[in-house]
Amino acid sequence: MFGASTRLGPVSPAAVTVDLVILTVREETLHVLLVERGNEPYRGLPALPGGYVRDGETLDAAAARELEEETGLAAHRLHLEQLRAYGEPGRDPRGRIFTVAYLALGPELPVPSAGTDARAALWSPVGPYLDGTDELAFDHGMILRDALERARSQLEYTTVAAAFCAEPFTVADLRRVYEVVWDVPLDPSNFRRKVTKAERFLVPTGDRRMLDAGRPAALYRRGDARLLSPPLLRGA
Structure with missing residues (x-):
């Protein structure tokens, strides 16, 4: 009324x-x-x-x-x-x-x-x-638990994991970020294949880092992509 x-x-x-x-x-x-x-x-x-x-x-x-x-x-x-x-x-x-x-x-x-x-x-x-x-x-x-779950989800669908890495970095550096944040071990070969095939996620610098053992590791910087295509899913 x-x-x-x-x-x-x-x-x-x-x-x-x-x-x-x-x-x-x-x-x-x-x-x-x-x-x-x-x-x-x-x-x-x-x-x-x-x-x-x-x-x-x-x-x-x-x-x-x-x-x-x-x-x-x-x-x-x-x-x-x-x-x-x-x-x-x-x-x-x-x-x-x-x-x-x-x-x-x-x-x-x-x-x-x-x-x-x-x-x-x-x-x-x-x-x-x-x-x-x-x-x-x-x-x-x-708030911390909510933030951690957001970070874990972001690693699945975005390229934010590279924000944890000082450039230039190796694929092994990036894999360790995923393992630490997700709190799970990842297969190195499978991880390398996925992240190097993701569109504009990683950009090779052309340089390599000498390791204690094995071949020198290729160095990368973060690409301009913000979304992971395809996504990198936990447990997949």
Whole structure:
């Protein structure tokens, strides 16, 4: 009916943050960047790096700023994509806070430095936080699991695995990325055949790397393809 008023329930003030799941392969193990919280809530617990979105700042700009503050790297040097938003009531004891999580992937990332509200920053293997051995602050354990599954799926259908490799790289370097992220061993010959036949995935540099044993390995750089054609499926 025209003129009828609509009754709204109480609206709580809310804030928006960004959280970053920054993954890299170190010592042939998948690592995530964590900070030790220096303030309450969850003082002393590890957490994903992140922070509040500033006035007049877009979500992507906030994620890029936090990434640079935590790693010293500009966003264009890494693979950075928005994962999803998290807004369950009670997820943050400080109040109604929504966070937008981002996934960042990169090779040989530097040793991080702690931000203003963190005691320490470190690279940590993801395993203990996936199996429940160790705990993350807030709902960051869920965010990490979601981000890892996104990364694993991305390796099937896109060329993002090359983002973990410092160029130039060998097929064996790339295979190890797949094995570490998927947490499965892969047949070297079958893997080589698939990735070298994928359209515009790898570009030969013409150079080779001397190995401890066997023939020198051919070196590649990432091609201009973004989607894997054909896809490289887990278990296939």
